[in-house]
Amino acid sequence: MKDAAPSPEPRLPVDLRSDTVTRPTPAMYERIRTAALGDDGLEGDPTVRQLEALVAQKLGKEAGLFVPTVTMANLLATFSQVQRQEQVVIESTAHMYTSERGGATLTGAFYAGIRGVDGAMEMTELEAALRPASSPLRTSLVCMETSHNNAGGAVLSLAHMAQVFAAARQADARVHLDGARLFNAAVALQVPAEAIAQYADTVSLCLCKGLSAPVGAILAGPSSTIGRARGLRKVLGGTQRQAGIVAAAGIVAIEEMCERLAEDHLRARRLSRSLIDAFPMLSTSVPRTNIVLIDLPAGANDSGDWVDALNRAGVLVRPWGPFRLRCVTHRHVDDHALEHVLAAFRTVVERLAAST
Numbered sequence: 001m002k003d004a005a006p007s008p009e010p011r012l013p014v015d016l017r018s019d020t021v022t023r024p025t026p027a028m029y030e031r032i033r034t035a036a037l038g039d040d041g042l043e044g045d046p047t048v049r050q051l052e053a054l055v056a057q058k059l060g061k062e063a064g065l066f067v068p069t070v071t072m073a074n075l076l077a078t079f080s081q082v083q084r085q086e087q088v089v090i091e092s093t094a095h096m097y098t099s100e101r102g103g104a105t106l107t108g109a110f111y112a113g114i115r116g117v118d119g120a121m122e123m124t125e126l127e128a129a130l131r132p133a134s135s136p137l138r139t140s141l142v143c144m145e146t147s148h149n150n151a152g153g154a155v156l157s158l159a160h161m162a163q164v165f166a167a168a169r170q171a172d173a174r175v176h177l178d179g180a181r182l183f184n185a186a187v188a189l190q191v192p193a194e195a196i197a198q199y200a201d202t203v204s205l206c207l208c209k210g211l212s213a214p215v216g217a218i219l220a221g222p223s224s225t226i227g228r229a230r231g232l233r234k235v236l237g238g239t240q241r242q243a244g245i246v247a248a249a250g251i252v253a254i255e256e257m258c259e260r261l262a263e264d265h266l267r268a269r270r271l272s273r274s275l276i277d278a279f280p281m282l283s284t285s286v287p288r289t290n291i292v293l294i295d296l297p298a299g300a301n302d303s304g305d306w307v308d309a310l311n312r313a314g315v316l317v318r319p320w321g322p323f324r325l326r327c328v329t330h331r332h333v334d335d336h337a338l339e340h341v342l343a344a345f346r347t348v349v350e351r352l353a354a355s356t
């Protein structure tokens with residue numbers, strides 16, 4: 001596939017459903033072709049080991065573990081740091097709470113959701129929920145998420161993260177960071193990823209969202225915890241053999257694809273501003289990163305109708321509630337694609353908003 005140079009005619013449809021749709025880069029295919037391979041269930045795969053060490057070093061952690069998905073990374077973070085009947089405290093719109101707390105059936109952990117603003121837990125509610133180590137239902141893990149998926153790509157402030165980390169330590173609890181889009185947060189804050197990761201014991205990171213690798217995620221943290229997680233990965237069937245084939249693309253993702261996320265953020269802001277300027281009946285989140293939430297006029301047409309109409313106009317988006325759409329910018333959405341998106345909205349607004 002040809003990369004980079006924006007073509008005057010965008011490739012249709014323009015896919016704003018998620019940054020997971022990004023394809024591997026030519027450099028990734030080249031690295032895959034020449035990757036040193038081994039058996040990650042036996043002596044270890046050298047390319048996987050290289051990726052694990054690279055991410056651990058970037059995040060200021062002792063060790064890393066390559067896993068197929070962030071869902072597995074988050075599950076292993078819980079499994080390796082929480083005993084049965086202990087409590088996991090987490091902001092109540094976090095992905096780990098809304099979409100992954102079925103993990104409780106495996107770990108036996110009890111999840112407590114904390115109300116938040118822009119993905120940041122209310123500190124008083126967090127402090128009230130923390131149960132000390134002496135409690136029979138102690139809190140052993142506190143989780144954060146940045147950038148925050150359901151909060152429209154919001155980024156936690158470092159001050160908030162420091163507060164949460166201190167409160168958790170006070171209660172003898174570990175901290176896990178769901179950093180599926182950690183590098184989006186780092187780019188938005190203009191700090192190294194390590195400056196964010198310092199406020200968590202363990203961190204999960206997705207390689208195949210904006211970073212464009214085909215599959216894979218990393219769990220990073222202390223050697224002893226990652227060692228435990230490595231054993232549990234085998235229990236879950238997550239140990240893969242010549243996984244260096246995909247880890248090779250992950251190395252390129254980390255080495256080459258982090259800085260450019262700023263472009264995606266710029267286009268998300270431009271998309272948001274253009275939509276508000278052109279269509280007074282729409283309102284949008286102010287994107288900090290690459291996610292734009294669009295609030296639709298409540299009326300006869302719900303988000304499903306808008307998704308269908310935009311789809312027919314060559315733009316794929318996802319419903320995010322009855323009158324809300326989610327758009328995610330990524331490497332394949334260039335300026336021409338953005339123009340096409342605005343034209344599609346013009347067509348659809350004329351048809352749908354006029355009828356409400």
Ligand SMILES: *Cc1c(COP(=O)(O)O)cnc(C)c1O
Nearest residue numbers: 069070071072095145149178180
């Ligand atoms: C995408 C995402 C996940 C799940 O990632 P998978 O690799 O699809 O399992 C978890 N948490 C957050 C914050 C995400 O954005």
